[in-house]
Amino acid sequence: MTEMHSRVARRIHHRWRVTTLVVAVVVVxxxxxxxxxxxxxxxxxxxxxxxxxxxxxDAEVELSELRLRVLPQFRAEGVGLTIRHRxxxxxxxxxxxxxxxxxxxxxSLLRRHITxxxxxxxxxxxxxxxxxxxxxxxxxxxxEPPEGDSADMARAFVxxxxxxxNARFVIIPRDTDKLPKVWSIxxxxxxxxxxxxxxxxxxxxxxxxxxxxxxxxxxFGPWGREEPGQTPLEGKFTFERxxxxxFKGISGILAAKGTFEGTLERIEVHGVTDTPDFTVxxxxxxMPLHATYHAxxxxxxxxxxxxxxxxxxxKTSLTARGRVVKRPGKDGRTxxxxxxxxxxxxxxxLMMAVKTPTPPMSGALKLTTRFELPPGDRDVVEKLQLxxxxxxxxxxxxxxxxxxxxxxxxxxxxxxxxxxxxxVVSQFAGKFTLRAGELALPHVTFDVPGSAIRxxxxxxxxxxxxxxxxxxxxxxxxxxxxxxxxxxxxxxxxLIFKRDGGGSAIPIRITGTRxxxxxxxxxxxxxxxxxxxxxxxxxxxx
Numbered sequence: 423m424t425e426m427h428s429r430v431a432r433r434i435h436h437r438w439r440v441t442t443l444v445v446a447v448v449v450v451x452x453x454x455x456x457x458x459x460x461x462x463x464x465x466x467x468x469x470x471x472x473x474x475x476x477x478x479x480d481a482e483v484e485l486s487e488l489r490l491r492v493l494p495q496f497r498a499e500g501v502g503l504t505i506r507h508r509x510x511x512x513x514x515x516x517x518x519x520x521x522x523x524x525x526x527x528x529x530s531l532l533r534r535h536i537t538x539x540x541x542x543x544x545x546x547x548x549x550x551x552x553x554x555x556x557x558x559x560x561x562x563x564x565x566e567p568p569e570g571d572s573a574d575m576a577r578a579f580v581x582x583x584x585x586x587x588n589a590r591f592v593i594i595p596r597d598t599d600k601l602p603k604v605w606s607i608x609x610x611x612x613x614x615x616x617x618x619x620x621x622x623x624x625x626x627x628x629x630x631x632x633x634x635x636x637x638x639x640x641x642f643g644p645w646g647r648e649e650p651g652q653t654p655l656e657g658k659f660t661f662e663r664x665x666x667x668x669f670k671g672i673s674g675i676l677a678a679k680g681t682f683e684g685t686l687e688r689i690e691v692h693g694v695t696d697t698p699d700f701t702v703x704x705x706x707x708x709m710p711l712h713a714t715y716h717a718x719x720x721x722x723x724x725x726x727x728x729x730x731x732x733x734x735x736x737k738t739s740l741t742a743r744g745r746v747v748k749r750p751g752k753d754g755r756t757x758x759x760x761x762x763x764x765x766x767x768x769x770x771x772l773m774m775a776v777k778t779p780t781p782p783m784s785g786a787l788k789l790t791t792r793f794e795l796p797p798g799d800r801d802v803v804e805k806l807q808l809x810x811x812x813x814x815x816x817x818x819x820x821x822x823x824x825x826x827x828x829x830x831x832x833x834x835x836x837x838x839x840x841x842x843x844x845x846v847v848s849q850f851a852g853k854f855t856l857r858a859g860e861l862a863l864p865h866v867t868f869d870v871p872g873s874a875i876r877x878x879x880x881x882x883x884x885x886x887x888x889x890x891x892x893x894x895x896x897x898x899x900x901x902x903x904x905x906x907x908x909x910x911x912x913x914x915x916x917l918i919f920k921r922d923g924g925g926s927a928i929p930i931r932i933t934g935t936r937x938x939x940x941x942x943x944x945x946x947x948x949x950x951x952x953x954x955x956x957x958x959x960x961x962x963x964x
Contacts, residue, residue: 467498475505478617480647481516482506496531498524507650513549513594516650536581544589544610547602548651548686581615593686595748606630617645620654632676634664640682651687658682659693666697671802674700674711689719700735702774704803704883709773711735728759736773738766742793754797761810763789768814775803775883782824782936785817785850803883804859814850827941828870834903835896836872852877859883863890872897879932888939890932891947896925918948 640657680693791810
């Protein structure tokens with residue numbers, strides 16, 4: 423009897439064990455099923471992520487929410503992630519992410535790899551280095567992680583692929599009065615993302631001014647823990663369909679390509695640009711413009727140091743050096759250049775500024791000028807400022823009427839017996855300034871055989887109005903410029919215009935327009951001049 427009771431008890435116990443096991447399996451299966459379809463919040467995991475990121479980045483980290491899904495694949499979804507460089511409450515967070523998701527499988531996680539992270543509304547804002555001027559410190563190495571952190575960094579997780587949509591990359595200027603430099607990134611893709619190594623990337627950006635599309639690829643990192651602005655980067659870029667028409671007074675579609683390297687705060691760029699239809703509205707003549715350049719971009723304020731620019735249009739080349747900088751109290755940036763043309767053509771330059779089918783003059787041009795283009799919603803010609811010197815050799819006028827007058831002037835003003843060329847070439851030299859669309863020539867000389875002319879005056883680029891006054895110094899006396907009885911009648915006039923050393927000094931005035939200039943005697947200066955004045959030194963022919 424006792425044995426029978428024992429058997430019954432064992433059977434009941436066995437059935438409860440089986441039932442319990444079945445229930446446990448069902449519960450586990452239910453939990454697994456729920457975990458595979460229903461994410462759950464993990465406060466412990468959220469705190470762990472904050473702890474790890476804080477240690478890896480030496481940063482203050484906040485994460486509003488983290489939800490996990492374990493099966494069939496690991497997936498994490500986060501909201502409100504901000505990473506702030508420790509102690510930098512004077513600037514916005516270094517990284518802000520509105521939402522993100524991470525995916526992986528068990529085997530990848532065991533190898534410390536996350537298959538993919540997708541980020542929405544990523545903001546990266548790089549604060550300025552508080553102790554360094556990026557443009558002046560040319561050889562500063564990127565900051566290295568502290569000695570004790572290298573092994574820890576190497577054990578960090580690796581993100582096989584990172585995808586970001588609608589991201590912004592912001593460089594915060596050192597000067598608080600200046601606006602940040604902002605790049606909008608449509609698509610960013612990075613591979614093998616880890617803080618202790620260079621990370622390959624590709625990105626598509628929209629440039630604001632001038633509007634155009636930038637495609638870039640390269641590598642970024644290792645991350646500069648102490649100074650994020652010292653994080654190295656390198657790569658290449660293309661800039662397509664940049665519409666120069668946003669700048670009043672010029673137009674054309676620019677394309678550029680090049681390479682870059684350096685740190686986030688100081689980027690060296692080598693590039694080439696081509697604008698096949700570059701046009702200045704004043705001249706309205708499209709022409710191909712090609713340039714190569716070496717520039718250094720100060721990431722702390724967006725200013726650019728132009729180490730060298732070599733540009734060419736038609737058959738003229740120029741070299742320029744300077745800066746593109748933000749001036750206090752002005753919106754936008756000012757271009758400041760020192761420009762040199764050593765062997766240019768006058769007709770190429772005039773094609774930019776004059777609307778005639780052919781340029782009014784031709785000749786060999788040398789020019790040195792200070793070039794300044796301030797910002798502002800005005801025509802480029804109106805705000806462009808120039809201050810320089812020039813020489814023009816072997817100049818000829820395209821209009822036969824004008825050239826014939828020059829030929830006749832040369833013929834008449836030479837002393838008898840001097841050899842005379844059928845076509846006279848002129849030599850020019852002088853100083854010039856350009857302000858508010860008006861070209862001022864405070865000192866210019868104009869030489870032809872038999873005459874030297876000293877002039878000063880102004881010319882309106884848009885109005886084409888001319889207003890010049892000066893003196894013609896001739897080798898011949900007034901009476902020697904004609905023959906017969908006219909020569910005898912003009913003998914008394916020689917005394918009025920006589921110049922010490924022989925010849926004449928005749929005050930003249932040139933007014934009217936470029937198309938219809940009016941040449942005449944400046945009667946108000948006939949008796950108010952210095953007859954002993956020397957003619958200007960004639961520019962050498964080339």
